[in-house]
Amino acid sequence: MNLEKFYKIYNYQFRNDIISKLQLKTYKENECILKTGDEIDGLYFLIEGKYYVSSLEITGKELLLRYSKKPSILGDIEIFEQCKIQSNCIAAENCEFIFVPLHIYNNYLKSDSSFTHLLLKEMAYKLKTCTISSRVNALSPVSVRLAAYYCTIESSRANSEYITTNNLDEIASLIGTTKRHLNRILKQWNEEGTIHREGDKVQVLNWGKVKLYSNDVRFE
Amino acid sequence: MNLEKFYKIYNYQFRNDIISKLQLKTYKENECILKTGDEIDGLYFLIEGKYYVSSLEITGKELLLRYSKKPSILGDIEIFEQCKIQSNCIAAENCEFIFVPLHIYNNYLKSDSSFTHLLLKEMAYKLKTCTISSRVNALSPVSVRLAAYYCTIESSRANSEYITTNNLDEIASLIGTTKRHLNRILKQWNEEGTIHREGDKVQVLNWGKVKLYSNDVRFE
DNA sequence: CTGTTGAAAGGACAGGTGTCTCCAATTATG
DNA sequence: CATAATTGGAGACACCTGTCCTTTCAACAG
Numbered sequence: 001m002n003l004e005k006f007y008k009i010y011n012y013q014f015r016n017d018i019i020s021k022l023q024l025k026t027y028k029e030n031e032c033i034l035k036t037g038d039e040i041d042g043l044y045f046l047i048e049g050k051y052y053v054s055s056l057e058i059t060g061k062e063l064l065l066r067y068s069k070k071p072s073i074l075g076d077i078e079i080f081e082q083c084k085i086q087s088n089c090i091a092a093e094n095c096e097f098i099f100v101p102l103h104i105y106n107n108y109l110k111s112d113s114s115f116t117h118l119l120l121k122e123m124a125y126k127l128k129t130c131t132i133s134s135r136v137n138a139l140s141p142v143s144v145r146l147a148a149y150y151c152t153i154e155s156s157r158a159n160s161e162y163i164t165t166n167n168l169d170e171i172a173s174l175i176g177t178t179k180r181h182l183n184r185i186l187k188q189w190n191e192e193g194t195i196h197r198e199g200d201k202v203q204v205l206n207w208g209k210v211k212l213y214s215n216d217v218r219f220e
Numbered sequence: 221m222n223l224e225k226f227y228k229i230y231n232y233q234f235r236n237d238i239i240s241k242l243q244l245k246t247y248k249e250n251e252c253i254l255k256t257g258d259e260i261d262g263l264y265f266l267i268e269g270k271y272y273v274s275s276l277e278i279t280g281k282e283l284l285l286r287y288s289k290k291p292s293i294l295g296d297i298e299i300f301e302q303c304k305i306q307s308n309c310i311a312a313e314n315c316e317f318i319f320v321p322l323h324i325y326n327n328y329l330k331s332d333s334s335f336t337h338l339l340l341k342e343m344a345y346k347l348k349t350c351t352i353s354s355r356v357n358a359l360s361p362v363s364v365r366l367a368a369y370y371c372t373i374e375s376s377r378a379n380s381e382y383i384t385t386n387n388l389d390e391i392a393s394l395i396g397t398t399k400r401h402l403n404r405i406l407k408q409w410n411e412e413g414t415i416h417r418e419g420d421k422v423q424v425l426n427w428g429k430v431k432l433y434s435n436d437v438r439f440e
Numbered sequence: 441c442t443g444t445t446g447a448a449a450g451g452a453c454a455g456g457t458g459t460c461t462c463c464a465a466t467t468a469t470g
Numbered sequence: 471c472a473t474a475a476t477t478g479g480a481g482a483c484a485c486c487t488g489t490c491c492t493t494t495c496a497a498c499a500g
Contacts, residue, residue, distance in 0.1 A: 055355050063358050065351060077351075080344030086351060113331040120336065123343040124300030127350060131285060131297075131306060134354035135275050138283050138396040141456065168478090176358040181457055183479060199478080361486065388448095401487055403449060419448080 005047045006098050009071045012118055018108050023099040027051075027091040034074060034089040042101040043119075044074035049095030054173070055087045064174040066129065067092070073122040079105070129219070136217050137176045143185050145175040147214035150204065168200060225267040226318045229291045232338055238328050243319040247271075247311040254294060254309040262321040263339075264294035269315030274393070275307045284394040286349065287312070293342040299325070349439070356437050357396045363405050365395040367434035370424065388420060 001022055007013055014022065025044065027033050033044070033051060046068065053066045065087055078085055079102065100109065109115045136145060149171060172179045186202065189195045194209040195202055204210055221242055227233055234242065245264065247253050253264070253271055266288065273286040285307060298305055299322065320329065329335045356365060369391060392399045406422065409415045414429040415422055424430055 055351075063355055065354070076340075077344045077347050080340050081348050083348065086348060110337075111333040113333050113336060116333060116336045116340065117330075120296075120300050120339060120343070123340070123347060124297045127297050127343060127347045128301050128303065128306060130347060130350045130354060131275075134285070134350060134357065135283055137354065137358045143456095178458060179478085180459080180480080184457090187480080363486095398488060399448090400450085400489080404487085407450080 001098075003098070005096075006045060009047055010045060010118055012114060015108070018104065021101065021104050021108075023101070025097045025099045027095045027097075029091055029093050031091045031095075032088065033091060033095070033097075034085050034087075036085055036088050038085045040075050040078035040085055040102070042075060042099055043079065043105055044097040044099055046070045046072040046074070047096050047098055050092040051089055051095055052092050053087045053089050062173050063176055064170065065133075066126070067174065071122070073119065076119050076123055133219055136219065140215065140217055142175065142177045142181055143213060144215045144217055145177070146171070146182060146185055147210050147212075148217040148219060149175055150202075150210055151214045152219040154204075154207070223318070225316075226265060229267060230265060230338055232334060235328070238324065241321065241324050243321070245317045245319045247315045247317075249311055249313050251311045251315075252308065253311060253315065253317075254305045254307075256305055256308050258305045260295050260298035260305055260322070262295060262319055263299065263325055264317040264319055266290045266292040266294070267316050267318055270312040271309055271315055272312050273307045273309050282393050283396055284390070285353075286346070287394065291342070293339065296339050296343055353439055356439065360435065360437055362395065362397045362401055363433060364435045364437055365397070366391070366402065366405055367430050367432075368437040368439060369395055370422075370430055371434045372439040374424075374427070 001019060001024060003014065003019065003022075027049075034040070036056065047070060050067065050069045051072075052064055053068065054062055054064045056062050074089055074097070077083075136148065140148070168179050168182055172182050186195065186197055189209075190197045192209075194206045194213075195204050197203070221239060221244060223234065223239065223242075247269075254260070256275065267290060270287065270289045271292075272284055273288065274282055274284045276282050294309055294317070297303075356368065360368070388399050388402055392402050406415065406417050409429075410417045412429075414426045415424050417423070
């Protein structure tokens with residue numbers, strides 16, 4: 001077990017006697033990591049790749065709740081709330097996790113305060129972003145949410161003019177709408193010259209406009 | 221400082237040398253406990269009363285994020301994310317909190333694992349409910365959300381037929397809509413005999429119908 | 441008692457948004 | 471190359487929902 005990556009990301013070192021009890025779990029792109037309703041078996045620490053968390057409603061509708069890259073922890077809610085798995089977690093690319101089995105956590109790590117602080121920080125982060133997106137989704141029309149989405153991902157990655165828009169469908173369900181409606185909005189922005197669109201590639205020509213539309217809403 | 225209530229609710233005992241450093245904070249109905257954008261000064265443990273958490277958007281719209289009764293902790297997100305206060309917290313009735321100043325937490329309680337577990341549990345709970353309501357708000361029409369709201373509060377309090385509907389406005393903003401729209405739905409339900417309505421008093425005549433409408437969505 | 445004020449309910453309307461459907465473009469297949 | 475299959479975009483429509491405004495009714499002051 002190579003824990004170097006883990007250490008770099010989470011800045012935490014497991015005691016030697018624990019290390020042998022950890023597992024490395026790997027998932028291929030699109031593979032399901034956790035499935036709604038199943039029992040949780042431990043804590044998952046992402047050390048490579050990306051995954052997304054989505055919920056499939058009884059209605060058949062889906063909502064992307066979060067798109068996660070490292071550092072990111074899975075299983076925390078379920079363990080502390082002692083409940084079944086709340087959402088589907090699916091590998092967006094090949095993923096690697098350090099897996100801490102539940103009984104290992106309970107027996108060895110529960111009272112380790114710096115380990116616990118990892119969990120606290122992660123949960124606080126999730127809670128903050130969840131609150132924000134809940135608010136934004138509830139109170140802003142789709143055009144604002146879309147502009148906000150662009151502004152959010154733009155600010156988080158330097159200075160590229162092109163938005164590597166992963167698939168419009170994905171954005172649609174992330175911000176809780178349909179592709180049809182995104183098309184409507186993108187068409188309008190395209191016509192007024194705010195963006196230049198070619199299929200899945202969207203180039204923002206006028207960031208000022210987009211920022212204006214976003215109404216200062218951000219997802220982070 | 222009488223910590224008996226605290227102990228009963230949170231099942232945790234502070235060390236003697238810490239007790240003298242805690243404060244009792246009280247708030248009158250409608251008084252603001254925390255204000256968006258302010259700096260957080262410590263952890264608040266609710267021991268009496270109820271408060272609600274709401275966010276005022278730039279647009280002027282408001283969304284009730286949560287309605288909290290004991291046990292409930294305030295300030296956790298802000299402390300672990302080291303950010304400004306995220307939402308307004310307002311006393312719904314007279315409230316009492318045990319207040320743990322930030323430096324006391326940092327110096328004395330940070331490495332106390334059973335104290336930390338209080339926080340973990342609370343955050344997991346918040347996260348779970350936040351995720352649920354985010355999903356529900358995004359994916360269900362108002363009529364479903366309203367039915368779900370009734371089912372949720374019904375199941376959490378024995379067997380009264382009347383819903384002590386605190387103010388329609390409140391329900392409206394809790395489930396992210398307007399009073400106007402609630403009126404529309406209630407009128408329809410009233411006409412079809414599902415409920416009997418008199419002003420703020422709503423009596424459910426046909427729980428089966430309401431449960432059907434709720435589409436198995438629940439807020440908890 | 442009467443006019444004023446304010447709150448609650450509902451009518452009318454318009455904009456936002458999802459669904460369904462069709463058309464065009466692109467890709468795969470033979 | 472020609473045809474079938476698939477995908478993306480957009481038109482049409484309907485419904486959900488918020489805003490605005492009118493009506494009604496109750497409380498209240500003069």
